[in-house]
Amino acid sequence: xxxxxWEIEDILAAHPDLYxxxxxxxxxxxxxxxxxxxxxxxxxxxxxxxxxLDGETRFLMRVSWAEQTAIKxxxxxxxEQSKSILERAAVAMAxxxxxxxxxxxxxxxxxxxxxxxxxxxxxxxxxxxxxxxxHREIPRRHREKIAQVLSNPxxxxxxxxxxxxxxxxxxxxxxxxxxxx
Amino acid sequence: xxxxxxxxxKSALGKLLGEASWLLSHAEALADYGRKxxxxxxxxxxxxxxxxxxxxxxxxxxxxxxxxxxxxxxxxYEQLGHYARAITLLRAALSTTLTGAYRRKIEQQLARxxxxxxxxxxxxxxxxxxxxxxVAG
Numbered sequence: 001x002x003x004x005x006w007e008i009e010d011i012l013a014a015h016p017d018l019y020x021x022x023x024x025x026x027x028x029x030x031x032x033x034x035x036x037x038x039x040x041x042x043x044x045x046x047x048x049x050x051x052x053l054d055g056e057t058r059f060l061m062r063v064s065w066a067e068q069t070a071i072k073x074x075x076x077x078x079x080e081q082s083k084s085i086l087e088r089a090a091v092a093m094a095x096x097x098x099x100x101x102x103x104x105x106x107x108x109x110x111x112x113x114x115x116x117x118x119x120x121x122x123x124x125x126x127x128x129x130x131x132x133x134x135h136r137e138i139p140r141r142h143r144e145k146i147a148q149v150l151s152n153p154x155x156x157x158x159x160x161x162x163x164x165x166x167x168x169x170x171x172x173x174x175x176x177x178x179x180x181x
Numbered sequence: 182x183x184x185x186x187x188x189x190x191k192s193a194l195g196k197l198l199g200e201a202s203w204l205l206s207h208a209e210a211l212a213d214y215g216r217k218x219x220x221x222x223x224x225x226x227x228x229x230x231x232x233x234x235x236x237x238x239x240x241x242x243x244x245x246x247x248x249x250x251x252x253x254x255x256x257x258y259e260q261l262g263h264y265a266r267a268i269t270l271l272r273a274a275l276s277t278t279l280t281g282a283y284r285r286k287i288e289q290q291l292a293r294x295x296x297x298x299x300x301x302x303x304x305x306x307x308x309x310x311x312x313x314x315x316v317a318g
Contacts, residue, residue: 017199
């Protein structure tokens with residue numbers, strides 16, 4: 001299985017149309033609870049394989065972080081709710097995957113009611129992201145997100161990223177879905 | 182329009198789309214950090230920017246994307262409590278061809294904004310009627 005290693009702070013420059021500093025900090029807050037830097041995730045791709053992986057659909061991603069980010073992350077649990085930490089951390093992971101493995105994978109956000117919807121404008125794709133700490137929740141969460149991404153108002157194809165930050169299993173399910181014609 | 186003009190207007194639109202996205206994500210971050218006043222100010226800037234983006238997308242013939250950003254602007258105004266502005270934008274969004282599910286979502290959002298605007302009006306009327314008559318006889 002291929003192994004890649006990236007710094008979480010890489011997403012700040014890779015996505016100029018998003019302010020992601022707080023997502024970076026929240027990702028480190030979650031990762032550093034059970035791991036020292038780097039934290040290792042298993043990535044499972046469905047419906048596509050990033051070009052750099054030569055057709056492989058599973059790989060290991062080691063995510064490292066800077067000391068300065070760790071200092072900010074240590075303060076997060078005192079001020080934030082765990083649900084919003086999970087959501088923002090998952091956005092950071094998705095931003096890292098698209099920045100490193102998908103050409104033209106820059107993300108944008110738009111507000112739809114109470115929700116923040118993410119888009120990949122250069123790929124004409126919608127993006128749904130979700131985070132959980134319970135690995136048993138992954139299949140259900142993934143199904144829900146597939147339905148959501150395919151019902152996007154622009155009727156674009158879509159990617160789904162579901163991140164599990166459980167102590168026993170750090171797993172990201174990353175899938176691509178096309179609209180039925 | 183000359184080719185160079187088309188190119189520059191496209192890149193200007195791209196820049197504005199990026200700016201709207203950045204402002205929205207920054208407003209969310211400020212809210213996450215509990216910096217409410219700054220978050221509100223940033224959300225207001227994002228709303229203005231999204232509204233402008235929607236007009237530009239309309240002009241560029243990208244009607245469906247324009248709707249998305251018009252609803253985004255409306256969602257910002259709704260969060261800011263500027264329901265009248267949100268209602269105008271949602272009505273404009275509903276005047277175009279939309280998928281059934283998305284239309285229903287916008288209609289629900291419009292109904293919510295109308296209800297809140299109505300409650301706001303009711304409260305304002307109650308305050309006015311409670312005030313003692315300022316002009317003495």
